[in-house]
Amino acid sequence: MSSSALKLLAASGAKGGATYVDDVFSTFLYDGTGAAQTITNNIDFSGEGGLTWIKSRTHGGNHNLIDTVRGSSYVLESDGTGAQGTNTGQFTFNNNGFTINNVAAWDINQNNQDYASWSFRKQPGFFDVVTYTGNGANRTIAHNLGSVPGMIIVKRTSAAEDWTCYHRAIDSSSPQNYYINLNKDNARDTLTGGWNNTAPTSTAFTVGNHNRVNGNGHTYVAYIFAHDAQDFGTDSDEAIIKCGSYTGNGSTTGPIIDLGFEPQWLLFKNATSSSNWSIYDVMRGITFRAGAGTGDDQELKANTSDAETASGVVNINPNGFQLKGGQTSSNANGATHIYMAIRRPFKPAEEFAATDLFAVDSSNSTGNAPPQFYSGFPVDMSIKVDLAESEAYRYRETRSRLAPGRLKTNAADAEVGSNPNFFDMNDGVYGNTTVSTNHVAWMWRRAPGSFDVVAYTGNSVTGSTVAHNLGAVPEMMWIKQRDNGTENWRIYADVLGPTKGLWFADYMEQTEPNWWNSTRPTNAVFTLGGSSSLNNNGTAYIAYLFASVDGISKVGTYTGAVNAVNVDCGFSAGARFVLIKRTDGSGDWYLWDSLRGIVAGNDPYLLLNTAAAQVTNTDYIDPLASGFTVTSSAPAAINGNGGTYFFYAIA
Numbered sequence: 001m002s003s004s005a006l007k008l009l010a011a012s013g014a015k016g017g018a019t020y021v022d023d024v025f026s027t028f029l030y031d032g033t034g035a036a037q038t039i040t041n042n043i044d045f046s047g048e049g050g051l052t053w054i055k056s057r058t059h060g061g062n063h064n065l066i067d068t069v070r071g072s073s074y075v076l077e078s079d080g081t082g083a084q085g086t087n088t089g090q091f092t093f094n095n096n097g098f099t100i101n102n103v104a105a106w107d108i109n110q111n112n113q114d115y116a117s118w119s120f121r122k123q124p125g126f127f128d129v130v131t132y133t134g135n136g137a138n139r140t141i142a143h144n145l146g147s148v149p150g151m152i153i154v155k156r157t158s159a160a161e162d163w164t165c166y167h168r169a170i171d172s173s174s175p176q177n178y179y180i181n182l183n184k185d186n187a188r189d190t191l192t193g194g195w196n197n198t199a200p201t202s203t204a205f206t207v208g209n210h211n212r213v214n215g216n217g218h219t220y221v222a223y224i225f226a227h228d229a230q231d232f233g234t235d236s237d238e239a240i241i242k243c244g245s246y247t248g249n250g251s252t253t254g255p256i257i258d259l260g261f262e263p264q265w266l267l268f269k270n271a272t273s274s275s276n277w278s279i280y281d282v283m284r285g286i287t288f289r290a291g292a293g294t295g296d297d298q299e300l301k302a303n304t305s306d307a308e309t310a311s312g313v314v315n316i317n318p319n320g321f322q323l324k325g326g327q328t329s330s331n332a333n334g335a336t337h338i339y340m341a342i343r344r345p346f347k348p349a350e351e352f353a354a355t356d357l358f359a360v361d362s363s364n365s366t367g368n369a370p371p372q373f374y375s376g377f378p379v380d381m382s383i384k385v386d387l388a389e390s391e392a393y394r395y396r397e398t399r400s401r402l403a404p405g406r407l408k409t410n411a412a413d414a415e416v417g418s419n420p421n422f423f424d425m426n427d428g429v430y431g432n433t434t435v436s437t438n439h440v441a442w443m444w445r446r447a448p449g450s451f452d453v454v455a456y457t458g459n460s461v462t463g464s465t466v467a468h469n470l471g472a473v474p475e476m477m478w479i480k481q482r483d484n485g486t487e488n489w490r491i492y493a494d495v496l497g498p499t500k501g502l503w504f505a506d507y508m509e510q511t512e513p514n515w516w517n518s519t520r521p522t523n524a525v526f527t528l529g530g531s532s533s534l535n536n537n538g539t540a541y542i543a544y545l546f547a548s549v550d551g552i553s554k555v556g557t558y559t560g561a562v563n564a565v566n567v568d569c570g571f572s573a574g575a576r577f578v579l580i581k582r583t584d585g586s587g588d589w590y591l592w593d594s595l596r597g598i599v600a601g602n603d604p605y606l607l608l609n610t611a612a613a614q615v616t617n618t619d620y621i622d623p624l625a626s627g628f629t630v631t632s633s634a635p636a637a638i639n640g641n642g643g644t645y646f647f648y649a650i651a
Helices: 003-011
Strands: 025-031 035-038 050-056 065-067 091-094 097-101 116-123 127-133 139-142 147-158 166-167 177-180 202-208 219-225 241-247 257-258 264-271 278-283 297-301 309-310 314-317 320-323 337-342 360-361 379-388 394-399 407-409 438-446 453-459 465-467 478-482 490-493 525-527 542-548 553-559 565-568 577-582 589-593 621-624 629-630 644-650
Touching: 025 035, 025 264, 050 127, 097 116, 116 278, 127 139, 147 202, 147 241, 264 320, 360 565, 453 465, 553 565, 565 621, 629 644
Parallel strands: none
Antiparallel strands: 025 116, 035 097, 050 065, 050 116, 091 097, 127 219, 139 202, 147 166, 147 219, 166 177, 241 337, 257 320, 264 278, 264 337, 278 297, 297 309, 314 320, 360 438, 379 394, 379 438, 394 407, 453 542, 465 525, 478 490, 478 542, 553 644, 565 629, 577 589, 577 644, 621 629
């Protein structure tokens, strides 16, 4: 099907209209149990079909590839040459994921082992699975990708044989003349009788007579991946997968690859010399660093059974990625490296319920089973606090961008180490079982229009811009220098304008035109001045961006009064989270949530900018269906007559 036809199909509302990467790809981390368990990743396998690729992270187990076309009873191993094996009754594909049926296999479900699963749903413009029987003669194999493939992986299933890969960028002029093994670390090579020196098309690929791809009477499976098919997103005009190449430079500041999107999953291979196939994803962790890699990126190798190892090879950017270091697999000087990149989730916030984007939970709410703080969705940023401690830090931790480091909203301290498995799950945060019951965590999920996270390196250039993927004009930004313990947080509030700002402190608004270069951010970038607190050359920063979404979140202001003030946020069932800061005078950052209580009575609050324990004996806000009410008993820091107050609320 052509790209234009696909767009018409989406516009007509077929299959629910627009398709997002969220609908067709998932990285799901899980713990082995040795017993039956269902993985709910919202990928419709039983209805649409596809492939699940599973690898143990914590021990040397084989990669397991199971697809719906061959059937759930058959498995292949990308790190071996063997024919497909059988696992009858061990695995079931569902309409929202898959089930492992009461099996304690080391490779997919051993008790107390950690696993990663990557699920690819069949979808024109993204991925297809084809099986065929070889005839030993040149032929074409039809597929339903609807676009020219970027990468094709073929495996003989009826007998032992190497995995054979086509990649569109393995050679600049004639990629159809080359192949590369998936199960080995070999460089590319020519293959007589491979692709018959014929490039694939949007409807078929060609094979010759070689046993690798077309031995007479043998059976084969082909996994077919698209490249730059711009058929996805709200307007069906965005790509979610790209297959390309770059030339390594061996430097700590390696090549920058502009994908036009932020990736969540990367596959690398040095095509011109011996190296492993490296797999990275943001769920397991890819950490942004200003300099050389420090071993925070979690790597699995498609061609070996090795357990996960830590490396430091790549930074994720809002528009692509950058290599760091001179590793042979990813940035060897002068070598051609091939890659496959899949876009991060970008379904807009309006497609979600508020509870899919924000959650608050107390520790041990799941009965000491991980996660300690349950969200029900993959968490991208959390703030955790000990309610009982009189000098409790407000620890802010971020998936991929910052992990395994953490920052404090109530201190200027530099980034410090964090629990390495804090984000190592898809439905909450914190994997160990020693957290006190006094802890609470507030958890956010990135979604266009609502919330985004950006890591960047300063350059001291006044007027420089930083790209983001909020997809809306930020109404609030929290930015912190990560490696400096003297610079406090800088807060942008759109209602104050681009010449002013706030701190996580009790100070009133500050006139600081040098922070934002007197330039309002856009839906694609924010602008920095020359201030060292936001743009020091070579220094790493983290930025959190927030915007209002109808019925879900609201960033705004209200004016204090003698009486109670009703703050209308456009909600229908009240606010679950409220943060308030006075801007025209001194005042702390007051925080309430519905877990601890937003009721017609005393409401416990915390101050986000201090280490003080929560206060439980005051009634400063009350519930309101459309938002919240600031009571007449609230102090001037929350409700002074004529005062101006900045707030952020979530339904």
